[in-house]
Amino acid sequence: MLLSALASGAEAAFFALSDAELEQYKNSHNKAEQKIYRLLQTPRKLLTTLLIINNGINVSIITLFAYVSWQVFGTRSLSAWAIICCMLLATFSIVFFAEVLPKIYANKRGASIARKLAPAISFLQEVSKPLSSTLMGISDYIEKHYLSKSYHQSLEELHHSLDMALINEETSPEERKLLRGIVNFGSITVGQIMRQRKDIVAFNMNATIPELLPLILKWGYSRVPVYAHSKDKIEGILYIKDLLPHINEGPEFKWQHLIRVPLLVSEQKHIAELLNDFKDKHVHMAIVVDEEGKTTGLLTLEDVVEEIVGEINDEFDDDEEIIYSQLDENTFIFDGKTSLHDFCKIAEIPFDSFNEVKSDASSVAGLMRSVFGRVPRVGETLSYGRFHFTIESADLKRVKRVKINVTSKKEVFQKAS
Incomplete structure (x- = not known):
């Protein structure tokens, strides 16, 4: 029961951490805090690991309850009332002592609990990797082939109605594209429109300000991803406006503290959901990652909006x-x-x-x-x-x-x- 409570508490503790706390952990010298940051770079994988651990323990609890019941009653042929009593007792014990209380406690002391459990969870994540990868693969397959089936059928009906309307009515090409953009918007995923990893412009964290300035002038972007070793792992986003007050600083200036926490999303996420994330978090750029947390692409608010209104070009854009x-x-x-x-x-x-x-x-x-x-x-x-x-x-x-x-x-x- 204690192990089940620790697993439930760990789930609540890890996912209760704020973006500000994660930003502190990223540059922390504490090994536990560094592990917390790495674990939360792949939240779905972390959640799957915790669920595997928790459900495995809960199954063990039920098995022990059954064994104790057989020993107490001296037989494996229990009466109906005995089975019901054991079931109610086991359910109450697991829900109250191993779920409700630990999560209430963990929500108040999330950071402390996460630091203590991070080494163990990190180890168990590697141990359970074959099973967690299999489960996530099955989940992806079901979601892709079955759960979205009814949605696509409804979308096809909407496309059919739109096509009939466009055939029977006089509409300009601009109006037709806008209507189709609105209809398609809910079905488009991040992976369909993201900029591929090989096309991402990113800065090395080891560069000095004098080395950065020519690159900033060359590319002309207002926000640029920053990496430590390779583009496979984006450490943050540098807002050029944050760097402007320091452009006269020398090579010794530590500009790395100016970078902001990146918004990480998966390729399967729909851009309609991403648009809400952009609004809620007040950011304009998302880094697309795979299940291992490696960078696969990049997407901006402008890219999302263009799916409805068409290309948006300013005076600095190249005509590609x-x-x-x-x-x-x-x-x-x-x-x-x-x-x-x-x-x-x-x-x-x-x-x-x-x-x-x-x-x-x-x-x-x-x-x-x-x-x-x-x-x-x-x-x-x-x-x-x-x-x-x-x-x-x-x-x-x-x-x-x-x-x-x-x-x-x-x-x-x-x-x-």
Whole structure:
């Protein structure tokens, strides 16, 4: 019962810590506090570990209750009232002594409890890693293939209604894009629109101010991620406005204390939820991480808003055009490097149109490899649903250019009628 109470208390203690406390722990010399910070960089993994420990202990408690009952009554064939009494006693004991009381206590003394339990939890996380990884994998599979199924069906119905409205009404291209952006907004995930890790501009924490200034002028960003060893682990976000009062300082100035705690999110998070996080935490940038806490991408508030209103360019933005050409209303030629998200946006089709065949592909070239089952040759064609692909350019390793014909919804409706 004590072990179960410690597991429940640990859960409450770790997740009761504030962002300010975590920021202190990040630069702390206390090993326990450093472990707390590292554990909370992958909160889902930490929670899974704690649940495995707690449920394992609770199952042991129930088993012991059953064993003691058999010894007390001298038989394994217990009467109904005896079973009910044992069940009520075990449930009350676990809920009150191993759940409610520890969590109330831990909420008041979260930091102290977390420091004491951090070494043990860190060790148990490694021990239970095979089981926790398996459970998280199963959870991801169920969420991806079943829990979101009804949501996608509703989304398809909404797309159908929108297509019917756009066919029957006179709407400008700008209005059509805005309407589609609103409809699609709730279904878009962070991973679909994030800037990939290889494209992230980040500063090294070991750089001095004189070394930083040329980089700041070169890139012109107002917020820049900061790393210690590699981009795999972003330590914080440097706001250039925080650095301005110190630009005349020498190499000895410790600018690292100016960096702020980064907002870490997963690729599976929907941007509608992320927008709420941006508003609640008053930040404009999020670092995308995988289950191991390694950086996979970056996303800003501007990126999220652009999914509804379209591209937002100021006087400092470069015109980075997506490389494609439109031959007619339904036919496009795309560069293989174009992301699937951008292709769907330009062709005005649902973002989940290729979910069944794309596998892990994120670009048009990757989609071709998944659809064909190999790297296709120049001139090869293939149809999938209402899409017809023709390979315009390719080599032995990748597809460089693809012609894509999209059968319009209008034609589909006319054939159906």
